[in-house]
Amino acid sequence: MSAPRLQVAAERPEAEAGAEAPQPGSFRIVSRIVDWITNDRTQLLNITERVNEIVRRSGVTNGIVHLQSLHTTTAIFLNEWQDALLEDVKAFFESAVEREQYYKHNDPNFSDCERSNADSHLRGMMMGQTLSLQVRNASVLLGTWQSIILAEFDGPRSRSVAVQVSGV
Amino acid sequence: MSAPRLQVAAERPEAEAGAEAPQPGSFRIVSRIVDWITNDRTQLLNITERVNEIVRRSGVTNGIVHLQSLHTTTAIFLNEWQDALLEDVKAFFESAVEREQYYKHNDPNFSDCERSNADSHLRGMMMGQTLSLQVRNASVLLGTWQSIILAEFDGPRSRSVAVQVSGV
């Protein structure tokens, strides 16, 4: 599998809440929205470095980084970032929630959705759109083989992930 | 699908922890338990507005709202709240974890559970009973199509969700 074709990773600065000039040990929250443009209907993007960069710049040494994709037909989760395994991951989604079966959401008699994306909704729901990870020593705590993966289930689209770093 | 028949949504005030009279920027935690009575064995309830109301009243402007259903045969997750799709969601649960197959938990030779609800446990476990969402500008951060859904897998029952809002 080729590396995910990440075209855009724009970061929109947002409000910083908390103490204006935080002393060591004082609680603070830093929020960002990060955007990606996807190229395929089903696509996996490794967003680990982008998240870690936000954490490192946040000034938070110990705390939590919370990730929330703002789209129901996406998901965020952890797994090893290995080409062969990523193919298995995509095949798993295809078989766990089949695209080509009857869904009411895809039936114009019951739904005004024109994207025929019931499978995308079910995959996003099964995997979840949020992920909390610990921040230690001013970086994201991850095991050796853990990468943060954003899954696109109904691309190509522009996708936004809200990143919040909180702690001391 | 008709709207979920929400009969009761009682809110039990609980302890507020943190500064007595919080200054802007000081960390605070507000905790509540919200109850629902469900009507069907499998039922989906849209709890978005109830959660948002607690967040708005919490005094937290930026932070996290954590939701925890206190029952193993329930789940909390995000999805679009559309009647046709909700039918597909319920059909997905039926096929991902079939009710009518052999389970040890339903076998009186191995289990004293009289509810025959192994499928309910597996569905609740697969989907998860907790959800963390970001609080921004004193409300729950949600994408355009994201609703917070409480799933009942072994109703009718009375169900409690612990809601905790923390931040500044």
Place this chain on the structure above:
Amino acid sequence: MSAPRLQVAAERPEAEAGAEAPQPGSFRIVSRIVDWITNDRTQLLNITERVNEIVRRSGVTNGIVHLQSLHTTTAIFLNEWQDALLEDVKAFFESAVEREQYYKHNDPNFSDCERSNADSHLRGMMMGQTLSLQVRNASVLLGTWQSIILAEFDGPRSRSVAVQVSGV
């Protein structure tokens, strides 16, 4: 099913972040790494008491305990801890993600992984390696039937879970 054969539950003290001598109401974070050695390829461990002990000793009365297994072929989730049900849970994993089918990750033509553990990765990904729970009254908030379960999908191995307690 016999109780999980927990051989080692070593706790490694780590840094405590936050105020040195926290006053009531001041934010604090306590971090620990807890280790287990597993005995079987698929194994379920009840880690509730171990987590609760860390919470009780943390000095945090209200807040969040965040659990993060540092391994992609494990998972952390809630369910009832009943022998018969635990057998059903293991059978569910076997059928939801079959071990004996073709995976690219297990194919030496595409992967240098020698563990043939694609199924373990997919099970860990499906269930998730993180869990946040509320802390109330200086202990983990859990419903009557909710236990915290660490699932091993590629044992026997040594496994580490990062536990972070934060709040006031």
